[in-house]
Amino acid sequence: MPQIVLIHYGELALKRGNRAYFEKRLIRNIKDSLRDLGRVRMQRLFGRFLLETDEIPWPALQERLSQVFGISSFAPVAVGPLTWEGLLDATKKVLPEGERLSFGVRAKKADERWSRGRSETERDLGAWIQERTGWSVNLRQPDVWVRAEVANGRVIVSARRYPGRRGLPVGVSGRALALLSGGIDSPVAAWMMQSRGLHLSFVHFHSAPYTTRRSQEKVKDLARRLLCYQPSLRLHMVPFADLQQSIVTRTPEAYRVILYRRFMMRIANRIAHEDGAGALVSGESLGQVASQTLTNIHTVDEASELTVLRPLVGLDKETIIRRAQDIGTFEISIEPHDDCCSFLMPHRPVTKTKPGELERVEEDLDVAGLVNGCLENISTETFRLGRADIE
Secondary structure: OOEEEEEEEOHHHHOHHHHHHHHHHHHHHHHHHHOOOOOOEEEEEOOEEEEEEOOOOHHHHHHHHOOOOOEEEEEEEEEEEOOHHHHHHHHHHHOOOOOOOEEEEEEEEOOOOOOOOHHHHHHHHHHHHHHHHOOEEOOOOOOEEEEEEEEOOEEEEEOOOEEOOOOEOOOOOEEEEEEOOOOOHHHHHHHHHHOEOEEEEEEEEEOOOOOOHHHHHHHHHHHHHHOOOOOEEEEEEEEOHHHHHHHHHHOOHHHHHHHHHHHHHHHHHHHHHHHOOOEEEOOOOOOOOHHHOHHHHHHHHOOOOOEEEOOOOOOOHHHHHHHHHHHOOHHHHOOOOOOHHHOOOOOOOOOOOOHHHHHHHHHHOOHHHHHHHHHHOOEEEEEEOOOOOOO
């Protein structure tokens, strides 16, 4: 028996003149997210889509659809001809098993060939359901909402609706490069920008061989987790230890972390240019640590030609943790690992800096040579949803 799903989107409906572009992108993303599971057929209705598949079981379909940005809700449905008997037959197929349930009926009419009005359809269908099941009517908070739509020469009936991730389809807002550290914050920042339609690639800075291999594998695990929301992504791994050693031996200790961050921005800008990314994404939260004060963030940004997006800047740690738990990155993030910024950390990092101050410190460094040295040894991997192998 084929699975038929009615998919609703939210803010895409507000796009007016370019709604078709957003709809096409969402359809493409849905198909991409299901490609490894089986084929689907999709039809555009007004303000929603109808998906049909003969190959994908409902549990797998439900899991994948719940992770596609742009979907506000979705429901398994039964479709019937534009007759009263067709409506009853479709309703039979979707009613759940259970005794002593309460229910309500909501109907929409968008086809003038349907002889009953909306209220009459709700009343008559409700009476039929009550007679058939013995359930009680509850129009405030029922156990089951039976939703019947009459449109396009057919009836569409559902009895279960599942929430989607909402937001915008990944890709409609362009491309960006996200800095992925392995901690709690950066995966959440990336997820939040995916939800606003950015297609992301990722960069991770590591201090091998002075840090363990597990820290790099952990970042790959986080990248695989974020594949749930974006069916393919690139992860760039940048060796950073030699650059850090140069900073340690040639600059004052208190400036180390800010210098690390400024060089990360320079390197990330070069990678973003190669990836066609128009912005960087970073996981700072204002005031959380010494490098994330307002003046230090400004000093770091001065080393970047691209805009740096910081979606967590106004969130506290508890809020970020809750979001990490919700999206499935928290348990990975809290695994022990060696972070590159914790390697050769200063005892008392500076909390207030100015760009000119750091530029003077950097005069003792071969900035271009250090950046190029990191880029020469970069490694890049591509991850694809549903594939165990990495390209």
